[in-house]
Amino acid sequence: MSADNKTIVTSAYQRIFGDLDASAVDECMSKTFVQHNPTIADGPDGVKQLVQMLASQGVPKQQIEFKHVVADGDIVILHSRYEMAGKEWRFIDIYRIENGKLAEHWDAMIQMPDERANNNPMF
Known part of the structure; x- marks a missing residue:
């Protein structure tokens, strides 16, 4: 189950935020999606608005790089x-x-800072 959940999340994340595909939101998110980021509205529409804003600001379509993908039951954590x-x-x-x-x-x-206080990788 954890492996399936990892696939569900990484696939959805790539389609929505990497491919900037707002239509993927309805396919990948529940209608009662709960958003804990205080700058984005609850529900799929909040994420669609974010994707549209990113595209309008010239954010490029891109392959998301996942450094860590950890699953524990119904929870999946991404480091990207x-x-x-x-x-x-x-x-x-x-x-x-x-x-x-x-x-x-x-x-x-x-955001990656212009000047770093150490040489440790963030990723």
Whole structure:
């Protein structure tokens, strides 16, 4: 089950955020999707609005790089690299799966700084 949930989440994440495919939201997310990021509205429509905003701001379609994908039952945690506004970002996303769809989401993100205080990789 954990392997299936990893596939569900990584496939959905690539389609929605890598391919910027807003139509994938309805296929991959539950109608009652709960969003814990306070800048995005609950439900699939909040994510569709985010995808449309990213595309309108010139964020390129891209292959998402996953450094870590960890599953524990119905929870999947992603550690990924993403490019927005010409900058590299690192994301930690946590999804809860219900009936084969993304049902709930938490995240944390950081932009790669211009100057680093250490030489340890972020990814």
